[in-house]
Amino acid sequence: MKALLLSAYAADSHRYWARGLTAHLEMIDWTLIELAPRHFQWRVRGNPLSFMSEHDATLSQAFDLIVATSLVDLATLVGLYPHLGRAYRVVYFHENQFAYPLGQDQKPRIEPLMVNLYSALAADRVLFNSQWNRDSFFDGVAGFLKKMPERVAPVRLETLKARTDILPVPLWPLAEAPSVEREAPARIIWNHRWEYDKNPEDFFAALEVLSDKGLEFELVVMGQMFRQRPEVFDQAAERLSRHITCWGHQTRERYLEELGKGGIVVSSAWHEFQGLAVMEAVQHGCVPLVPERLCFPEYYADRYRYDGSREALIERLAQWLTSPATRPQAPHISTWTWPQMTPRYQSQLQPSA
Structure with missing residues:
Protein backbone atom coordinates (compact mmCIF):
# COMPACT_ATOMS: atom_id res chain seq x y z
CA MET A 1 0.00 0.00 0.00
CA LYS A 2 1.34 3.41 -1.01
CA ALA A 3 0.56 6.08 1.59
CA LEU A 4 0.98 9.84 1.92
CA LEU A 5 1.43 11.17 5.48
CA LEU A 6 0.74 14.91 5.79
CA SER A 7 1.51 17.08 8.82
CA ALA A 8 0.72 20.77 8.45
CA TYR A 9 2.18 21.91 11.78
CA ALA A 10 4.87 19.44 12.82
CA ALA A 11 5.16 20.19 16.51
CA ASP A 12 7.17 17.77 18.68
CA SER A 13 4.24 15.50 19.53
CA HIS A 14 3.15 15.37 15.87
CA ARG A 15 6.65 14.41 14.76
CA TYR A 16 6.86 11.78 17.52
CA TRP A 17 3.63 10.22 16.25
CA ALA A 18 4.55 10.43 12.55
CA ARG A 19 7.91 8.75 13.05
CA GLY A 20 6.31 6.03 15.12
CA LEU A 21 3.74 5.45 12.40
CA THR A 22 6.31 5.08 9.63
CA ALA A 23 8.64 2.95 11.76
CA HIS A 24 6.08 0.48 13.08
CA LEU A 25 3.81 0.07 10.07
CA GLU A 26 6.57 -1.05 7.75
CA MET A 27 4.23 -2.93 5.44
CA ILE A 28 3.06 0.50 4.18
CA ASP A 29 5.18 2.45 1.70
CA TRP A 30 5.16 5.87 3.38
CA THR A 31 5.83 9.29 1.89
CA LEU A 32 6.02 11.91 4.66
CA ILE A 33 5.53 15.64 4.09
CA GLU A 34 5.75 18.03 7.02
CA LEU A 35 5.55 21.79 7.43
CA ALA A 36 7.48 23.53 10.19
CA PRO A 37 5.48 24.52 13.32
CA ARG A 38 5.54 28.30 12.96
CA HIS A 39 3.23 31.17 11.92
CA PHE A 40 0.20 29.23 13.13
CA GLN A 41 -2.57 31.38 11.64
CA TRP A 42 -0.91 31.44 8.22
CA ARG A 43 -0.07 27.76 8.41
CA VAL A 44 -3.53 26.55 9.32
CA ARG A 45 -5.20 28.38 6.44
CA GLY A 46 -2.37 28.42 3.94
CA ASN A 47 -0.98 24.91 4.17
CA PRO A 48 -2.50 23.73 0.84
CA LEU A 49 -0.56 26.51 -0.91
CA SER A 50 2.62 25.57 0.95
CA PHE A 51 2.19 21.89 0.11
CA MET A 52 1.49 22.75 -3.53
CA SER A 53 4.43 25.13 -3.80
CA GLU A 54 7.00 22.83 -2.23
CA HIS A 55 5.73 19.33 -3.06
CA ASP A 56 3.72 19.54 -6.27
CA ALA A 57 5.47 16.57 -7.89
CA THR A 58 4.78 14.33 -4.89
CA LEU A 59 1.15 15.42 -4.57
CA SER A 60 0.62 14.72 -8.26
CA GLN A 61 1.33 11.02 -7.68
CA ALA A 62 -1.31 8.40 -6.94
CA PHE A 63 -1.69 7.05 -3.41
CA ASP A 64 -3.82 4.31 -1.88
CA LEU A 65 -3.95 5.96 1.55
CA ILE A 66 -3.72 9.53 2.85
CA VAL A 67 -3.18 10.14 6.57
CA ALA A 68 -3.38 13.80 7.53
CA THR A 69 -3.24 15.66 10.83
CA SER A 70 -6.28 17.77 11.66
CA LEU A 71 -4.59 21.06 10.73
CA VAL A 72 -4.16 19.88 7.15
CA ASP A 73 -6.82 21.53 4.99
CA LEU A 74 -7.66 18.22 3.38
CA ALA A 75 -10.82 19.44 1.64
CA THR A 76 -8.93 22.18 -0.19
CA LEU A 77 -6.00 19.90 -0.97
CA VAL A 78 -8.29 17.34 -2.58
CA GLY A 79 -9.89 20.17 -4.56
CA LEU A 80 -6.45 21.17 -5.86
CA TYR A 81 -5.46 17.54 -6.55
CA PRO A 82 -8.73 15.73 -7.37
CA HIS A 83 -7.04 12.37 -7.88
CA LEU A 84 -6.20 12.32 -4.13
CA GLY A 85 -9.91 11.96 -3.52
CA ARG A 86 -9.68 8.40 -4.80
CA ALA A 87 -7.39 7.41 -1.91
CA TYR A 88 -8.68 6.21 1.46
CA ARG A 89 -8.50 9.36 3.57
CA VAL A 90 -7.82 9.34 7.34
CA VAL A 91 -7.61 12.48 9.49
CA TYR A 92 -5.91 12.25 12.89
CA PHE A 93 -6.82 14.73 15.61
CA HIS A 94 -3.97 15.33 18.08
CA GLU A 95 -6.10 18.26 19.27
CA ASN A 96 -9.11 20.17 18.05
CA GLN A 97 -9.40 23.91 17.74
CA PHE A 98 -12.92 24.02 19.18
CA ALA A 99 -11.57 23.17 22.65
CA TYR A 100 -8.28 25.05 22.47
CA PRO A 101 -8.18 27.75 25.19
CA LEU A 102 -7.38 31.29 24.07
CA GLY A 103 -4.48 33.20 25.56
CA GLN A 104 -4.96 36.53 27.29
CA ASP A 105 -4.28 38.58 24.16
CA GLN A 106 -5.82 36.20 21.63
CA LYS A 107 -9.10 36.71 19.81
CA PRO A 108 -11.37 33.94 18.51
CA ARG A 109 -10.78 33.05 14.84
CA ILE A 110 -13.10 30.93 12.76
CA GLU A 111 -10.49 29.77 10.20
CA PRO A 112 -8.89 27.03 12.36
CA LEU A 113 -12.35 25.79 13.32
CA MET A 114 -13.47 25.56 9.72
CA VAL A 115 -10.30 23.74 8.66
CA ASN A 116 -10.87 21.13 11.39
CA LEU A 117 -14.49 20.68 10.37
CA TYR A 118 -13.98 20.58 6.60
CA SER A 119 -11.06 18.15 6.95
CA ALA A 120 -13.15 15.81 9.08
CA LEU A 121 -16.01 15.95 6.56
CA ALA A 122 -13.59 15.23 3.69
CA ALA A 123 -12.23 12.09 5.40
CA ASP A 124 -13.34 8.49 5.21
CA ARG A 125 -12.11 7.88 8.76
CA VAL A 126 -11.52 10.33 11.62
CA LEU A 127 -9.38 9.32 14.59
CA PHE A 128 -9.01 11.08 17.94
CA ASN A 129 -6.37 10.46 20.57
CA SER A 130 -8.91 10.55 23.42
CA GLN A 131 -12.62 10.45 24.12
CA TRP A 132 -12.32 13.97 25.52
CA ASN A 133 -10.91 15.13 22.20
CA ARG A 134 -13.78 13.60 20.23
CA ASP A 135 -16.49 14.79 22.61
CA SER A 136 -15.20 18.36 22.78
CA PHE A 137 -14.88 18.45 18.99
CA PHE A 138 -18.49 17.47 18.36
CA ASP A 139 -19.77 19.70 21.18
CA GLY A 140 -17.78 22.56 19.70
CA VAL A 141 -19.02 21.92 16.17
CA ALA A 142 -22.64 21.83 17.35
CA GLY A 143 -22.25 25.15 19.15
CA PHE A 144 -20.40 26.66 16.22
CA LEU A 145 -23.09 25.76 13.71
CA LYS A 146 -25.73 27.42 15.90
CA LYS A 147 -23.86 30.71 15.53
CA MET A 148 -23.86 30.67 11.74
CA PRO A 149 -26.22 33.26 10.23
CA GLU A 150 -27.83 30.64 7.97
CA ARG A 151 -28.48 28.35 10.95
CA VAL A 152 -26.98 25.32 9.25
CA ALA A 153 -28.65 22.13 10.42
CA PRO A 154 -26.09 19.64 11.83
CA VAL A 155 -27.61 16.79 9.83
CA ARG A 156 -24.31 15.24 8.80
CA LEU A 157 -22.76 15.27 12.27
CA GLU A 158 -24.25 11.91 13.23
CA THR A 159 -22.95 10.41 9.99
CA LEU A 160 -19.56 11.91 10.72
CA LYS A 161 -19.58 10.50 14.28
CA ALA A 162 -20.09 7.03 12.87
CA ARG A 163 -16.80 7.37 10.97
CA THR A 164 -14.77 8.20 14.09
CA ASP A 165 -12.83 6.18 16.64
CA ILE A 166 -10.41 6.64 19.55
CA LEU A 167 -6.78 5.77 18.89
CA PRO A 168 -4.10 7.27 21.18
CA VAL A 169 -0.60 8.22 20.10
CA PRO A 170 1.51 5.19 21.13
CA LEU A 171 4.75 5.40 23.05
CA TRP A 172 7.98 4.08 21.61
CA PRO A 173 8.99 0.99 23.63
CA LEU A 174 11.91 1.24 26.05
CA ALA A 175 14.98 -0.92 25.59
CA GLU A 176 14.65 -2.01 29.23
CA ALA A 177 12.11 -1.52 31.98
CA PRO A 178 12.74 1.39 34.40
CA SER A 179 13.97 0.54 37.88
CA VAL A 180 12.83 3.39 40.09
CA GLU A 181 12.36 2.83 43.82
CA ARG A 182 9.44 4.35 45.67
CA GLU A 183 11.95 5.83 48.16
CA ALA A 184 13.77 7.64 45.35
CA PRO A 185 14.71 11.27 46.08
CA ALA A 186 11.74 13.62 46.21
Whole structure:
Protein backbone atom coordinates (compact mmCIF):
# COMPACT_ATOMS: atom_id res chain seq x y z
CA MET A 1 0.00 0.00 0.00
CA LYS A 2 1.34 3.41 -1.01
CA ALA A 3 0.56 6.08 1.59
CA LEU A 4 0.98 9.84 1.92
CA LEU A 5 1.43 11.17 5.48
CA LEU A 6 0.74 14.91 5.79
CA SER A 7 1.51 17.08 8.82
CA ALA A 8 0.72 20.77 8.45
CA TYR A 9 2.18 21.91 11.78
CA ALA A 10 4.87 19.44 12.82
CA ALA A 11 5.16 20.19 16.51
CA ASP A 12 7.17 17.77 18.68
CA SER A 13 4.24 15.50 19.53
CA HIS A 14 3.15 15.37 15.87
CA ARG A 15 6.65 14.41 14.76
CA TYR A 16 6.86 11.78 17.52
CA TRP A 17 3.63 10.22 16.25
CA ALA A 18 4.55 10.43 12.55
CA ARG A 19 7.91 8.75 13.05
CA GLY A 20 6.31 6.03 15.12
CA LEU A 21 3.74 5.45 12.40
CA THR A 22 6.31 5.08 9.63
CA ALA A 23 8.64 2.95 11.76
CA HIS A 24 6.08 0.48 13.08
CA LEU A 25 3.81 0.07 10.07
CA GLU A 26 6.57 -1.05 7.75
CA MET A 27 4.23 -2.93 5.44
CA ILE A 28 3.06 0.50 4.18
CA ASP A 29 5.18 2.45 1.70
CA TRP A 30 5.16 5.87 3.38
CA THR A 31 5.83 9.29 1.89
CA LEU A 32 6.02 11.91 4.66
CA ILE A 33 5.53 15.64 4.09
CA GLU A 34 5.75 18.03 7.02
CA LEU A 35 5.55 21.79 7.43
CA ALA A 36 7.48 23.53 10.19
CA PRO A 37 5.48 24.52 13.32
CA ARG A 38 5.54 28.30 12.96
CA HIS A 39 3.23 31.17 11.92
CA PHE A 40 0.20 29.23 13.13
CA GLN A 41 -2.57 31.38 11.64
CA TRP A 42 -0.91 31.44 8.22
CA ARG A 43 -0.07 27.76 8.41
CA VAL A 44 -3.53 26.55 9.32
CA ARG A 45 -5.20 28.38 6.44
CA GLY A 46 -2.37 28.42 3.94
CA ASN A 47 -0.98 24.91 4.17
CA PRO A 48 -2.50 23.73 0.84
CA LEU A 49 -0.56 26.51 -0.91
CA SER A 50 2.62 25.57 0.95
CA PHE A 51 2.19 21.89 0.11
CA MET A 52 1.49 22.75 -3.53
CA SER A 53 4.43 25.13 -3.80
CA GLU A 54 7.00 22.83 -2.23
CA HIS A 55 5.73 19.33 -3.06
CA ASP A 56 3.72 19.54 -6.27
CA ALA A 57 5.47 16.57 -7.89
CA THR A 58 4.78 14.33 -4.89
CA LEU A 59 1.15 15.42 -4.57
CA SER A 60 0.62 14.72 -8.26
CA GLN A 61 1.33 11.02 -7.68
CA ALA A 62 -1.31 8.40 -6.94
CA PHE A 63 -1.69 7.05 -3.41
CA ASP A 64 -3.82 4.31 -1.88
CA LEU A 65 -3.95 5.96 1.55
CA ILE A 66 -3.72 9.53 2.85
CA VAL A 67 -3.18 10.14 6.57
CA ALA A 68 -3.38 13.80 7.53
CA THR A 69 -3.24 15.66 10.83
CA SER A 70 -6.28 17.77 11.66
CA LEU A 71 -4.59 21.06 10.73
CA VAL A 72 -4.16 19.88 7.15
CA ASP A 73 -6.82 21.53 4.99
CA LEU A 74 -7.66 18.22 3.38
CA ALA A 75 -10.82 19.44 1.64
CA THR A 76 -8.93 22.18 -0.19
CA LEU A 77 -6.00 19.90 -0.97
CA VAL A 78 -8.29 17.34 -2.58
CA GLY A 79 -9.89 20.17 -4.56
CA LEU A 80 -6.45 21.17 -5.86
CA TYR A 81 -5.46 17.54 -6.55
CA PRO A 82 -8.73 15.73 -7.37
CA HIS A 83 -7.04 12.37 -7.88
CA LEU A 84 -6.20 12.32 -4.13
CA GLY A 85 -9.91 11.96 -3.52
CA ARG A 86 -9.68 8.40 -4.80
CA ALA A 87 -7.39 7.41 -1.91
CA TYR A 88 -8.68 6.21 1.46
CA ARG A 89 -8.50 9.36 3.57
CA VAL A 90 -7.82 9.34 7.34
CA VAL A 91 -7.61 12.48 9.49
CA TYR A 92 -5.91 12.25 12.89
CA PHE A 93 -6.82 14.73 15.61
CA HIS A 94 -3.97 15.33 18.08
CA GLU A 95 -6.10 18.26 19.27
CA ASN A 96 -9.11 20.17 18.05
CA GLN A 97 -9.40 23.91 17.74
CA PHE A 98 -12.92 24.02 19.18
CA ALA A 99 -11.57 23.17 22.65
CA TYR A 100 -8.28 25.05 22.47
CA PRO A 101 -8.18 27.75 25.19
CA LEU A 102 -7.38 31.29 24.07
CA GLY A 103 -4.48 33.20 25.56
CA GLN A 104 -4.96 36.53 27.29
CA ASP A 105 -4.28 38.58 24.16
CA GLN A 106 -5.82 36.20 21.63
CA LYS A 107 -9.10 36.71 19.81
CA PRO A 108 -11.37 33.94 18.51
CA ARG A 109 -10.78 33.05 14.84
CA ILE A 110 -13.10 30.93 12.76
CA GLU A 111 -10.49 29.77 10.20
CA PRO A 112 -8.89 27.03 12.36
CA LEU A 113 -12.35 25.79 13.32
CA MET A 114 -13.47 25.56 9.72
CA VAL A 115 -10.30 23.74 8.66
CA ASN A 116 -10.87 21.13 11.39
CA LEU A 117 -14.49 20.68 10.37
CA TYR A 118 -13.98 20.58 6.60
CA SER A 119 -11.06 18.15 6.95
CA ALA A 120 -13.15 15.81 9.08
CA LEU A 121 -16.01 15.95 6.56
CA ALA A 122 -13.59 15.23 3.69
CA ALA A 123 -12.23 12.09 5.40
CA ASP A 124 -13.34 8.49 5.21
CA ARG A 125 -12.11 7.88 8.76
CA VAL A 126 -11.52 10.33 11.62
CA LEU A 127 -9.38 9.32 14.59
CA PHE A 128 -9.01 11.08 17.94
CA ASN A 129 -6.37 10.46 20.57
CA SER A 130 -8.91 10.55 23.42
CA GLN A 131 -12.62 10.45 24.12
CA TRP A 132 -12.32 13.97 25.52
CA ASN A 133 -10.91 15.13 22.20
CA ARG A 134 -13.78 13.60 20.23
CA ASP A 135 -16.49 14.79 22.61
CA SER A 136 -15.20 18.36 22.78
CA PHE A 137 -14.88 18.45 18.99
CA PHE A 138 -18.49 17.47 18.36
CA ASP A 139 -19.77 19.70 21.18
CA GLY A 140 -17.78 22.56 19.70
CA VAL A 141 -19.02 21.92 16.17
CA ALA A 142 -22.64 21.83 17.35
CA GLY A 143 -22.25 25.15 19.15
CA PHE A 144 -20.40 26.66 16.22
CA LEU A 145 -23.09 25.76 13.71
CA LYS A 146 -25.73 27.42 15.90
CA LYS A 147 -23.86 30.71 15.53
CA MET A 148 -23.86 30.67 11.74
CA PRO A 149 -26.22 33.26 10.23
CA GLU A 150 -27.83 30.64 7.97
CA ARG A 151 -28.48 28.35 10.95
CA VAL A 152 -26.98 25.32 9.25
CA ALA A 153 -28.65 22.13 10.42
CA PRO A 154 -26.09 19.64 11.83
CA VAL A 155 -27.61 16.79 9.83
CA ARG A 156 -24.31 15.24 8.80
CA LEU A 157 -22.76 15.27 12.27
CA GLU A 158 -24.25 11.91 13.23
CA THR A 159 -22.95 10.41 9.99
CA LEU A 160 -19.56 11.91 10.72
CA LYS A 161 -19.58 10.50 14.28
CA ALA A 162 -20.09 7.03 12.87
CA ARG A 163 -16.80 7.37 10.97
CA THR A 164 -14.77 8.20 14.09
CA ASP A 165 -12.83 6.18 16.64
CA ILE A 166 -10.41 6.64 19.55
CA LEU A 167 -6.78 5.77 18.89
CA PRO A 168 -4.10 7.27 21.18
CA VAL A 169 -0.60 8.22 20.10
CA PRO A 170 1.51 5.19 21.13
CA LEU A 171 4.75 5.40 23.05
CA TRP A 172 7.98 4.08 21.61
CA PRO A 173 8.99 0.99 23.63
CA LEU A 174 11.91 1.24 26.05
CA ALA A 175 14.98 -0.92 25.59
CA GLU A 176 14.65 -2.01 29.23
CA ALA A 177 12.11 -1.52 31.98
CA PRO A 178 12.74 1.39 34.40
CA SER A 179 13.97 0.54 37.88
CA VAL A 180 12.83 3.39 40.09
CA GLU A 181 12.36 2.83 43.82
CA ARG A 182 9.44 4.35 45.67
CA GLU A 183 11.95 5.83 48.16
CA ALA A 184 13.77 7.64 45.35
CA PRO A 185 14.71 11.27 46.08
CA ALA A 186 11.74 13.62 46.21
CA ARG A 187 11.73 15.02 42.69
CA ILE A 188 8.97 17.07 41.10
CA ILE A 189 8.97 17.20 37.31
CA TRP A 190 7.44 19.61 34.79
CA ASN A 191 8.06 18.45 31.20
CA HIS A 192 5.40 20.30 29.19
CA ARG A 193 5.42 23.10 26.64
CA TRP A 194 6.20 26.43 28.29
CA GLU A 195 2.90 28.03 27.36
CA TYR A 196 -0.18 29.48 29.04
CA ASP A 197 -2.47 26.54 28.29
CA LYS A 198 -0.37 24.25 30.50
CA ASN A 199 -1.21 26.50 33.48
CA PRO A 200 2.30 26.92 34.91
CA GLU A 201 0.96 29.54 37.34
CA ASP A 202 -0.77 26.95 39.53
CA PHE A 203 2.19 24.60 39.36
CA PHE A 204 4.80 27.10 40.47
CA ALA A 205 2.53 28.74 43.05
CA ALA A 206 2.03 25.31 44.65
CA LEU A 207 5.77 24.70 44.77
CA GLU A 208 6.43 28.08 46.36
CA VAL A 209 3.99 27.20 49.14
CA LEU A 210 5.75 23.87 49.69
CA SER A 211 9.13 25.60 49.73
CA ASP A 212 7.92 28.20 52.23
CA LYS A 213 6.74 25.37 54.48
CA GLY A 214 10.30 24.03 54.51
CA LEU A 215 9.63 20.87 52.48
CA GLU A 216 12.64 19.51 50.65
CA PHE A 217 12.38 18.47 47.01
CA GLU A 218 14.27 18.61 43.75
CA LEU A 219 12.71 20.50 40.87
CA VAL A 220 13.16 19.46 37.24
CA VAL A 221 11.62 21.78 34.64
CA MET A 222 12.03 20.74 31.02
CA GLY A 223 9.92 20.82 27.87
CA GLN A 224 9.62 22.75 24.64
CA MET A 225 10.46 26.46 24.92
CA PHE A 226 9.65 29.39 22.64
CA ARG A 227 10.94 32.91 22.13
CA GLN A 228 8.03 34.21 24.18
CA ARG A 229 6.95 32.40 27.31
CA PRO A 230 4.88 33.19 30.42
CA GLU A 231 6.73 35.43 32.87
CA VAL A 232 6.08 32.96 35.67
CA PHE A 233 8.95 30.77 34.43
CA ASP A 234 11.58 33.46 34.98
CA GLN A 235 10.03 34.33 38.34
CA ALA A 236 10.03 30.70 39.42
CA ALA A 237 13.64 30.20 38.34
CA GLU A 238 14.61 32.87 40.88
CA ARG A 239 12.22 32.01 43.70
CA LEU A 240 12.77 28.25 43.56
CA SER A 241 16.45 28.29 42.62
CA ARG A 242 17.58 26.26 45.66
CA HIS A 243 15.43 23.33 44.54
CA ILE A 244 16.30 23.32 40.83
CA THR A 245 18.50 20.50 39.51
CA CYS A 246 17.54 20.75 35.83
CA TRP A 247 16.01 23.71 33.98
CA GLY A 248 15.13 24.44 30.38
CA HIS A 249 15.04 22.64 27.05
CA GLN A 250 17.27 19.56 27.00
CA THR A 251 18.63 17.21 24.40
CA ARG A 252 16.50 14.12 23.92
CA GLU A 253 19.13 12.03 25.71
CA ARG A 254 19.28 14.32 28.74
CA TYR A 255 15.49 14.61 28.82
CA LEU A 256 15.04 10.83 29.00
CA GLU A 257 17.88 10.55 31.52
CA GLU A 258 16.10 12.97 33.85
CA LEU A 259 12.81 11.10 33.52
CA GLY A 260 14.63 7.87 34.29
CA LYS A 261 15.64 9.19 37.71
CA GLY A 262 12.00 9.02 38.78
CA GLY A 263 9.87 11.37 40.81
CA ILE A 264 6.43 12.94 40.57
CA VAL A 265 5.41 14.28 37.17
CA VAL A 266 2.77 16.97 37.56
CA SER A 267 0.23 18.48 35.22
CA SER A 268 -1.99 21.43 36.04
CA ALA A 269 -3.04 21.94 32.42
CA TRP A 270 -6.12 23.74 31.16
CA HIS A 271 -5.65 22.06 27.80
CA GLU A 272 -4.61 18.47 27.21
CA PHE A 273 -6.01 16.01 24.70
CA GLN A 274 -3.76 13.07 25.58
CA GLY A 275 -0.79 14.27 27.60
CA LEU A 276 2.17 12.58 25.94
CA ALA A 277 4.64 14.34 28.23
CA VAL A 278 3.04 12.79 31.31
CA MET A 279 2.79 9.40 29.60
CA GLU A 280 6.47 9.43 28.70
CA ALA A 281 7.43 10.27 32.27
CA VAL A 282 5.20 7.46 33.59
CA GLN A 283 6.80 5.07 31.10
CA HIS A 284 10.15 5.88 32.74
CA GLY A 285 8.86 5.17 36.24
CA CYS A 286 7.53 8.54 37.39
CA VAL A 287 4.31 8.79 39.38
CA PRO A 288 1.69 11.03 37.71
CA LEU A 289 -0.31 13.68 39.53
CA VAL A 290 -2.89 15.10 37.13
CA PRO A 291 -6.10 17.15 37.39
CA GLU A 292 -9.61 15.73 37.36
CA ARG A 293 -10.43 17.17 33.93
CA LEU A 294 -9.80 16.94 30.20
CA CYS A 295 -8.40 13.59 29.02
CA PHE A 296 -6.81 12.54 32.30
CA PRO A 297 -9.68 10.47 33.79
CA GLU A 298 -9.47 8.25 30.71
CA TYR A 299 -5.87 7.33 31.39
CA TYR A 300 -5.21 7.51 35.14
CA ALA A 301 -6.94 5.97 38.15
CA ASP A 302 -8.36 8.08 40.99
CA ARG A 303 -5.21 7.75 43.10
CA TYR A 304 -3.24 9.71 40.52
CA ARG A 305 -5.73 12.57 40.20
CA TYR A 306 -6.55 15.67 42.25
CA ASP A 307 -9.62 17.86 41.89
CA GLY A 308 -7.81 20.40 39.70
CA SER A 309 -7.56 23.18 42.27
CA ARG A 310 -4.31 24.73 43.43
CA GLU A 311 -5.14 23.86 47.04
CA ALA A 312 -5.64 20.18 46.24
CA LEU A 313 -2.37 20.10 44.30
CA ILE A 314 -0.51 21.54 47.29
CA GLU A 315 -2.16 19.08 49.67
CA ARG A 316 -1.37 16.00 47.59
CA LEU A 317 2.24 17.00 46.89
CA ALA A 318 2.82 17.75 50.56
CA GLN A 319 1.44 14.34 51.51
CA TRP A 320 3.56 12.46 48.98
CA LEU A 321 6.71 14.38 49.93
CA THR A 322 6.35 14.03 53.71
CA SER A 323 4.99 10.45 53.64
CA PRO A 324 6.55 8.63 50.68
CA ALA A 325 4.73 5.41 51.60
CA THR A 326 1.45 7.07 50.63
CA ARG A 327 2.69 7.66 47.12
CA PRO A 328 1.38 4.97 44.74
CA GLN A 329 3.56 3.03 42.37
CA ALA A 330 3.78 4.31 38.83
CA PRO A 331 1.07 2.69 36.69
CA HIS A 332 1.95 0.07 34.10
CA ILE A 333 1.40 1.46 30.62
CA SER A 334 2.77 -1.18 28.29
CA THR A 335 -0.61 -1.25 26.54
CA TRP A 336 0.11 2.26 25.27
CA THR A 337 3.25 1.29 23.35
CA TRP A 338 3.64 0.68 19.63
CA PRO A 339 4.10 -3.12 19.85
CA GLN A 340 0.71 -3.37 21.56
CA MET A 341 -1.10 -0.80 19.44
CA THR A 342 0.26 -1.51 15.96
CA PRO A 343 -2.58 -3.97 15.13
CA ARG A 344 -5.15 -1.32 16.01
CA TYR A 345 -3.46 1.16 13.70
CA GLN A 346 -3.28 -1.42 10.91
CA SER A 347 -7.02 -2.03 11.27
CA GLN A 348 -7.97 1.66 11.28
CA LEU A 349 -5.91 2.48 8.22
CA GLN A 350 -7.60 -0.16 6.10
CA PRO A 351 -10.68 0.78 4.01
CA SER A 352 -12.61 -2.10 5.57
CA ALA A 353 -12.12 -0.77 9.13
